[in-house]
Amino acid sequence: MLNKIWPIFIIISYVYAIFNGNVEQINNSVFNSTSSAVELSITFLGTICLWNGIMKIAQNTSIIPKLTKKLKPIINFLFPEMKKNEKAKEEISMNIIANVLGLGNAATPLGLKAMKTMQEENPKKDTVSNSMAMFIVLNTASLQLIPTTVIAIRASLNSANPTQIILPVWGATIVAAIAGITATKIFIKKESKK
Template identity: 60%
Template sequence: MLNSIWPIFIILSIAYGIVSGNLEQLNNSFFDGAQDAVTITTTLLGSLCLWSGLMSIAEETSFVKLISKAIKPLIKILFPELKNNNKITQQISMNMIANILGLGNAATPLGLKAISSMQKENKNKEELSDSMIMLIVLNTASLQLIPTTVIAIRSSLGSTNPTSIIFPVWVATIIAAIVGTISAKILIKITKKKER
């Protein structure tokens, strides 16, 4: 994916920057971008280590089993490939719970742990497996119960009712998640047929 998108983004930007005479800003953008990556990575490093460590503890206790039992039916539908792989199912459960609770800082490390376990079972290491695709789609759908960041912004801007956003966000998130998972399922089926 990035092999084609990445150079196109950059080449078009440079071309447009030259044509529109935005050269100074264009030059700064290179270093700003690289600097942004460092900033994000340092933030990620801490939370990734923290949550990988906490997840390791959780995995060794019955806590994770309790949580994954609760959302097992949903996982069975979305990840039929996994069948009874308990470890991966538990990691996905933790990732989904973190997403639902709005713990973005925890959800990403937990999701990355789940996908690295999936990679160990993956037959073709060069290609995303069906369950990996489902995991990523779920994580791009932003399944959170309370959109805390937006509520905070709204309240800082003096909204009369900052939390009135919750209901529309639920509707939109659920629609996005349904469209995402269904189109992933359909695309999985189509590509499978082609291979045969």
């Protein structure tokens, strides 16, 4: 995907900027982007190591099997190929739980872990498997219970009711997630027929 999209983004933007006299802005953006990537990676290094460590503790206890059991029906429906892979199912449930709780910092490391486990069973190592596709789509739908960032922005802008949007956000999230899951299931079916 990125082999196609990435050059398109760059070529179109740079050419446009050069013809419209925005060269200075684009020049600044080159240096800003590298430093913000480094900044983000340093934050990542901290949070990813932290949550990997915490998760390792959790994996050696009985909490995770208990939670996974509760989510089993949903996970079996979404990831039929992972039915027998307990480790993948555990990591997927932890990622979903972290997402729902709005722990973005925890959800990403857990999600990357789950991807690694699913990759072990993936017959084509350079291509996403069905389960991985479903997992990524699920992660691009923001499944969080309390949209904390938006509430914080709204509060800082002196909204009369910063939390007014919670119910609409739930509605939009659920509708979007159902659309994503349905689309993924349909695409998988279509491809398997070929």
